[in-house]
Amino acid sequence: MSQAYALLEKWVRAVREVTDFTPEIGIVLGSGLGDFARLVDRKAEVSYDSLPGFPVSTVAGHAGKLIFGYVRSVPVVVMQGRVHYYEGYSMEQVVAPIRLMGLLGAKKLLLTNAAGGVNTSFTPGDLMLITDHISAFVPSPLRGENPQELGPRFPDMSRVYDKEMGRAVLTAGEKLGESLQQGVYLQWQGPNYETPAEIRMFRTLGADAVGMSTVCEAIAARHMGLRVCAISCITNMACGILPQPLSHEEVQQTANRVKDKFQALVLESLESFHHLP
Ligand code: HPA
16 A cells, blocks of 8 residues: 555544545635635534644635535535645645545535736636646646555546536526636746736747646546536736736735625535536
8 A cells, every 4th residue: 555545544543533424526716716715514624733734824815624514505525725836745646635635525626716817808707617727837746656545656647627517507607697717727936927028928838827826636537437527716917917016915806806706606616516417
C-alpha cells in the first residue's frame, strides 16, 4: 500500500468515528464562498486539525473543516477552506482532501475559486464555467508513487470537466437570469500575481482565466474517477489589462459583492447534479 493511501485510510477511519454520513457530492468553497456552508443542514463536522497530518490552510478567510449534511436534500460534504501549493505544501498534500472526499463516498465534485480574467471580454464579477484547463505551470499532483488503489498511473485527461454537470450549471444560470462565461482556467503557482508578459503568454496559450488552485484538485479527482465540475468567480482583470495594480483586497471585495449570485448558482446546480444519471 502506498504511504499516501495509508494516510488517507487513517483519515477515513477518523471521520467514520464521528459520522457514517455518505456524501454524494463534494464541494470545495473558494475565496469568498465560505459562507455557503451556512446553507448546509448539518449532520456532522470534522475539523481539519482533528485529522493527523491533514493540511491546514494558512490563508485568512479559509476556515478549516469538513461539513457533512444536506443542501436541498442532496447529501454533500463541504470543504470549507482549501490549501494551496503556494503555502508550501506538496501537490500530494494539496489534493489529499479531495481524495478523502472521494473515499468517503462522493461521486461528483464541485470546485469553486476566485480567478483573474485573462479574456478581455470578461468583467469582474462574471462567473465562468471551466470547460478545460492548463496545468503546465505547476507540477502534477500525481507525481511520485502512484496510489494504485485510487487510479491508474497514466490517467486520461481528454475530458476533465463533466459535460452533463457543465450543462446543468449553464441551465441553472439561465433559470436565475445570469449569463455565464465559459472558458479555460490556467493554474499559476503563486503566491505573487502574474506579470503583464505572463498574462499575454497565457492568453496566447488559450487561457481565459488564471488562478492558484483547482486544476490539481480536478486532476486528482479524475484520477479516482469522480465527475468534476468547476466554476470561477472572475474577481479582477488579470495583470496588465487595467492600469491599476492587483490586490488581494480587490479579489475579496468582488468575491463578496457577487457571493449571493454565486451561491444561488451553486444551490441551483447541486439539485440538477443530484438528478444526473
Ligand atoms: N491571478 C491569480 N490568481 C488569482 C487572480 C489573479 O489575477 N485573481 C484571483 N485569484
